[in-house]
Every structure is written in C-alpha cells, then in structure tokens.
Amino acid sequence: MKSVLAFAFVLAATGASAAPVVIHGFDHLSLSADGARMLTVEDSDPGNLPNPAHGVVVLRDASGKVLATFDPCKTCTYSDTAWSPKGGAFAFVASDHAAGKSTLYVGGLAAPRAITAVLGNANTVRFSPDGSRIALLVTMGAHKRTGAVEAGAALTGKIGDTADEQRIAIVPLSGGPLKFASPADTYVYEFDWAPDGKGFAATAAKGNGDNNWWVATLDYMDAATGAARVIAAPRMQMNLPRVSPDGKTVAFIGGLMSDWGPIGGDVYTVPLSGGAPTDVTPGYKGTFRGLAWRGNGLMAQALIDDRNALVALDLHGVRVLWSALMSVKAQIFDGPIALSADGTKAAAIVQDFTHAPEIAAGNAASLAPVTRANAGLGANVTAQSVHWTNEGLRVQGWLIGPKTVVKGRKYPMVVIVHGGPSSAVGPGYIAAGGQHGIGFDFDYDLVAKGAYIFEPNDRGSYGQGEAFTRANVKDFGRGDLRDMLAGVDAVEKIAPVDDARLGLYGHSYGGWFAMFANTQTHRFKAFVAGAGIANWTSYYGQNGIDQWMIPFFGASVYDDPAVYRAASPIEFIKQAKTPTLIYVGERDVECPAPQSLEYWHGLKEIGTPVELYIYAGEGHRFRKPANLVDLRARILGWYAKYLGH
Secondary structure, eight states, rough: OHHHHHHHHHHHTTTTTOOOEEEEEEEEEOTTSSSEEEEEEEEOOOOSSSSSSOOEEEEEEOOOEEOOOOOETTTTTEEEEEEEETTTTTEEEEEEETTEEEEEEEEESSSOOOOOOOEEEEEEEETTTTSSEEEEEEEETTTOOTTTSSSSOOOOSOOOOOOOOEEEEEETTTOOEEEEEOOOTEEEEEEEEEETTEEEEEEEEEEEOOOOOOHHHHEEETTTTTTEEEOOOOSSSEEEEEEESSSSSSEEEEESSSSSSSBBBEEEEEEOOOOEEEESSTSSSSSEEEEETTTEEEEEEEEEEEEEEEEEETTEEEEEEEESEEEEEEEGGBBSSOOOOSSSSEEEEOOOSSSOOOOEEOOOOOOOOOOOOTTTTOOSSSSEEEEEEEEEEEEEEEEEOOOOOOOOOOOEEEEEEOSSSOOOOOOOOOOOSOOTTTTTOHHHHHHHHHHEEEEEETTTSSSSSSSHHHTTTOOOHHHHHHHHHHHHHHHHHHEEEEEEEEEEEEEEEEHHHHHHHHHOOOOOOEEESOOSSSSSSHHHHOOOOGGGHHHHHHHOOOHHHHHHHHOOGGGGGGGOOOHHHHHHHTTTTSSHHHHHHHHHHHHHHHOOOOEEEETTTSSSSOOOOHHHHHHHHHHHHHHHHHHHH
C-alpha cells in the first residue's frame, strides 16, 4: 500500500496524465524471402499493467496491411518468427512460462498448427535450406528462462554439478518428435544451417550457458549425428555465425562484448573447414550489429556514430545503403534489419525519441514507415545528438529536454549511464502514461517536471569502432568517467542546465558507474544505482558470469587483484558523500544482490543518506511491470527530494 500511495503522489507532483496512453507494440519481425509479407508479434499496452500485455502474431503484407492475426495460446508469449526459404510457410514459438512449456507452430495458406512441443525453453527458429525441416534451440526441463539477465534458479543442494544445456533440435515440417543435433553437454548460443542441409555453424561452449558465452568456440555440428568439431577458437566474443551460399565460408561479428545479446564488433570470415578468422573490416569507425549473406556478398547493419545503417560489404569496402537517426529492430537472432532473400527488400521496427514504434519496409536503400499504429502519439520531449572531444577521442551522446524552455531559467539534469559497458544508447520513444511493458523508462516524468536528461556513449561504447569499444579495458571508471564529465560540460554550454542540480542513474554497468562515481566526484547531488557492483573482488566469486571479466580486466582476480581493487567502489567508500538510492533483483545472476547490500552497508556506516530495495523474484531484467511501476516512483521521488525540481 505504501508503494502505491508513493506512486500516486509522484504522478501528481510530476503532472503526468492519469488517462491511459495506449502504445501499440511491435516485436519479433521477420520478412518473407520475396519481401512481400511480414510476421510480427504485436500488443496494445495502456500502461501500468500488473503483467505484460498479451500479444498476438500478425501477418502483414509489404504495405503494412494486416492479412491475418493468430492467437492459438491465450496464456502464451509469442516469439521467434521465421519464414521458409521460398516464403510459403512461416513458424513461431509460443511459450507458456507458467507451465514451463514451449510449442512450435507452423502456418502458411492454412491457420497455424502445432508441430511439436517441449517441456522447457525454445527459440531461434530456422527452416532448413530445402524447407522440409525446422531447427531450433531447445532447453529441455529448463530451470530458468534463457539468458543471464533472467532470474536465476534457486541455489540449493549440491552446487555446480548440473546446468541447463541449450541444444539444436530438428523437427520435420509435418511434425513429430524432436531430434537433437548437438552434443548433450554443450550449450549452443546461435547457429546457422549449412546450405547443403547436412550441418550447422554454431557458437557453443561446454557447461553453464549463462557463464560460458565468453569462452565459446565456433563449431560445425553434424545434423545427422550431432557430432561437433571446432572451426575456430579466437580470443574474442562471436555473434551471428553465417554460412556462405557456397558452403565454404563462415562470417560472424567478433569483438569485445560484455553481454550476450547486445551485438557489436567487426566482421570476420573463416573457412568452414577451419582456420584463423580474418577481420574484413579492420579499423572501421563504426560497430557492426547484424549480418547476412546475400548472393556472394555480405550485408550488415552497423551503428556509425549516432546513426543506424544498412551497409554492403564488398571489394570496395563498406558501402552505406541506408542510414537514419533512429533505432532499428527485427529480432535478435537475425539482426536488427530483416532482409529478403536477394537483399533488395528490407523491414525493421523503427522509432526515435519523438516518434513511437512503427514498421518500416520497402527497398533496402529507402526504408520508410508502412504502419501508422502509433500515429496519434506525439512528441513529448525535444532531443538532439551531442558530440564532444576528450583526450583525443570523439564522443557522442543524447540530450533530452522539455518542449518549452523558460528563458532565464536553469534546469536540473539527470545523466543516465548505459549498461554493458559494451553497448550504446540509441533513440527510443519517450512516452507519457507511466510504465509500458518491461522496458524501463522514467524519462517522460523527469522531463515533464522540468529536467534535462543526458545519455552519453563514453569510451567502451559501440558506434565509434572496435578501438573505442576497447578503450576502457583495465580502466573502468577512469577514462569513461572523464568522458562523461566532459560531456556534461559540453551540454551546459548549449542548454540551460543547473550544474548545482545534477543527478546520475545507471543499471548494471551503469549501476556500478553510479556507485564508483560517488567515490570520485562530488559534482552530483543524487545517485540511483540499479544492480550495481560494490566490490569487484567479492563479485568475482558471487556472480554467475565471471568469464566476462577476463577480457576486460586482463586476468582473473586471483592473478591480478590490484586491477579489480582499483575499480571497486568499496575501496573508496569514505569518499562517497552523495545520497544514493540502490535497487536490485533478489535473484540477479549477473549482479547479485549482496553487492548492493555491501554498498548500502558502507554508505550507512559512514552516514551518507541511502536506501536499498531488493525486489522479490526478479533477475537482472525485471519481468513484472508492477515492480517497475513501484521502482519508477521511488526513483522519481529520490530525484525530486535531492534535485529540488
């Protein structure tokens, strides 16, 4: 009851509308081989729901016209849409998380029908090259949802002996039992059919899937026997393995990546028979995030500074076909932009800070919106891309502010630091009406009350090339903190920001950044640290993903403890004088709750104002909108109290 009352008070204080703001959501977009039809998962969310809105599968033509909708499971979440090579059939997954069951549906001229079901998780649907079979990733008897950001299973009994294993499984298009096509002791992250249909290129690792992505190898797996051989084992993270049409080459995106999911790096190729990978985009001043063979060439999606682009890779280098100051999304296992079989047509879900999501489709070089589902939603803020230089680096960020600024008035500003660190903030619609879905965004309420928001992409981020992404290795909280502070200086030259009323927010790496910045600078008047890290030394032994740390710190904590201590907020805790709100999920695998508890204890001990909230059952990514509504109120109340807006 206390949380509900707090939320109502903050809404009244910020002037947010009580009327529902309905946002039409798009996700899991796939494009047919001829580019004539699209499949998506869509919902309508009025905001502030206790649970995520139920979506349906929608079939549209290339003009955006709805041809059919499908909802065969009222208790399921739909995902992972896919089309057959000739476009005559499509498929999708329906997941009943409460029942722990996933079902694969196939449709086409007739309504979709279930062709197989598993007790566990399923994702990444791929038709075989001849269209007669479907391969997908399956975790039988899964103890948790797929991915380290999801709430961890309870740690009871003997620890470390068992782990969920995600495997490639094959089912005929006519239906039937699954046949596994990868080893039982190996976790497969991604895969792609070889053009002869006899096997797969896959990224995979033995043992725990949450942890071992950072040591995964590129493998060939035989579709008939499940036997695996290593194609390449480079000391880098790999995403999106793609086999060339002639079956001789595998292309993938490789680089320094801190999370399984946010893709970024250079494009590499390696013979399918095995060998050393070759970087085909060395020194490119951008970050590749999607990849596909089209004919004998490669097409990719890249973040180039502040623009998302569709590019072609050929003998002449990287050729930009289309770019825009907006975010693009299709579905994670196929990259951010969906392409037709010949690469001439494309589709993506697009949005920016002032335009709500729509589907864009058309010629690959001229994508444009074809839906108007959110056309009635207007701009609630102003937004601009900001550039500055610091220590020889060109840095970019986003400044978001009120639509109307009172002349002569100074405004508070909250800096939002992204997670990762290998990631980037991109344009996303800032909506009124409270919490929509599980994408956490309190920007509207801050701006509506009269605050600016600054979202920097400091060194370590995507968008400026792999060298920039690697620029904070063994240097957490030093160069990237200086970049951020220089960015604040740059913003204050172009916007009426009150330097005496600055706040900072972050989650994950951003949560650690908030904890650490509190010990390094007194420029801010309020911090919010979500799922942060207080002590890298103890964190190394507590978290479920310690393998990610080696590429960033250079060695394990047992081999080089000094580099971990130098970045640990707890080592400098007596310098942390700024009021801090801390929150974390009870079952966070990536940034366990004891880290937040340790920081809270330290601030409490030295008398710094601090509050800590641990949300029951939540992981690194919160799944319950009701919890996000509660968290939103606490954050807004914290900034209202300490920034005086």
